Amino acid sequence: MTARRLLTPANAALAVLVVLLLALPAINSGFFVTFVLTQALIYGLIAVTIVFLTSHGGMISLAQLLFAGIAGFMFGNAALESGARGLNLGWPPWVAVLFALAVTTAVAFLLGALASRTTGIYFLMLTLVYGVIGYTFFAQVVTVSGPGGVTSIVAPEPFTDRVNLYYAAVVLSALAYLAFRAIGRTNFGLALQGVRDDPVRMSSLGFNVPLHRTLAFTLGGFVAGVAGLLNVWWRGQIDPASISIGPTLIVLIIAVIGGISYFEGAWLGALVYVLLDTYTDSIPLIDRIGLTPDRFNTVIGLMVLLIMVLSPEGLVGILERVRRGRGGASPSEHSIELPTTSPTPVQTGSGREP
């Protein structure tokens, strides 16, 4: 790839954004950066795996928070020397990191292989079942967690420092974003999109469809595991409730409000969610209209509804339309080169499975 090809407006914007985010703590290293932004970046890093699996593989996974959780639990069990619960293996923190990621990736591979012959609603249900089983496992197996979870978890140096942890979240998010975008152009990524569009055709072209699905799922699990490590370092503890159905759905909602077919949407959706979650109660007189903190889900639900009505492609979809509407004096290639052979394209010929 030449430097010229790398210098697209999108990449330039990303570079500027990353530099700004990295420079931000110099101005303000308080609550907004180390709480709001770090949390949004971590949620975004989990949600982007949902976006990847959905947009490139046609697999809507409800197991991504589980993989984040597995990494967190494994790290806690391996790194702690003594604690109220868990195995307290007391391994060096970076060994614990490798162990956590290895276990997460292996579990993702196995669960992915098991789900690789299902699609659509069946895949969704199966991953939901994974999530429920994972939750139950950690809630009931007291040797590794139990309902109270694993507490007093300390991040490896230098990430005990909140600003450094924020830096890590920025850098890893940028890397994941670039990697997922690049994968779409590789043989593997193209094949995965082929599997999404028509698995039968992919088989008859010579591709191993279940293996492609399994590997994509494994990759998604690995990245979610990385996010899970950041999460457990940031919170200092992890309990089964944090990977129960409620939070699982929140991660899905984040991916959807951001825009399920845009990688950047994952972080945008996460930011909107965390801002709402954090600041709704400081809106003046909010409790007067009956919105006590336990009803914030209603606000979030209404936001989701509003965004979905405005744009099924989420927030990034809205931004795209605004951008095209304003600067879009030059019509896109496609609108010039309309199909000429038949005036009304026949939809049944698209070959897309229901």
Added chain:
Amino acid sequence: MRPDTTTGATSGDPVVELRSVVVAFGGLLALGGVDLDVAQGERLAILGPNGAGKTTLFNVVAGDLVPTEGSVVLKGVDCTHLPSRHRPRLGVGRTYQKARSFPGLAVGDNLYLAVVGRHGRQRALLPRSGDHSWRDRAAAAAESVWLYDRLDTRVADLSHGQKRQLEIGMAIVTEPDVLLLDEPASGLSRGERERLTGLLDELAADSTLLLIEHDMDVAFKVARRIVVMSDGKIVASGTPEEIQANALVHEIYLGSEALT
């Protein structure tokens, strides 16, 4: 190896051998015991009314369907239970009656995937210098199905006819030894049909072609042997001239339609 036009037989080795192939969908016999030998280099057209089992026959050869009974031998290898994904490497390439390309990908990527499917590196995450030649082949195939100026167009934005052209392109780009075309001319204009006939005439002499086609112009121009199917069985087989003269064929398939 040119087919012997007088008898319909060919001198090449058999590349497709179907032995008493039965395909049952519940109680329905889509194929009711089909025997068929196709020799290397042969140009075979399969005719038959709707529901005769033509597509089912292709599905069995391409591996999309495992026959209920009987055996499928390709190039001397028993493939009866071999999954479809192993067949491109045996040189089998097919099109589908309803275009089945990848709507979310560009025309060039569709063709490129077909090449990758046949030649490997399917899970590669890093590009390799050889990928360029595969891209070149995809571009060349796009040119031969008149889609060169659409290489970067998403398939979803193609017209119906262009999707049909791409369907053919995805089959020929792998340079298959055994090419199965399921009604390639449907949805094409008259001019495009003529170009299609020309394209099929240019196929390498040793590649084998099985063609399902309702368009007699295309079928009789391209094929040296015609097989007629009805109700899951082969009811007639012979040269285009023999088939045109066959009374049974007229009765079951052509009805009042005259063969031209």
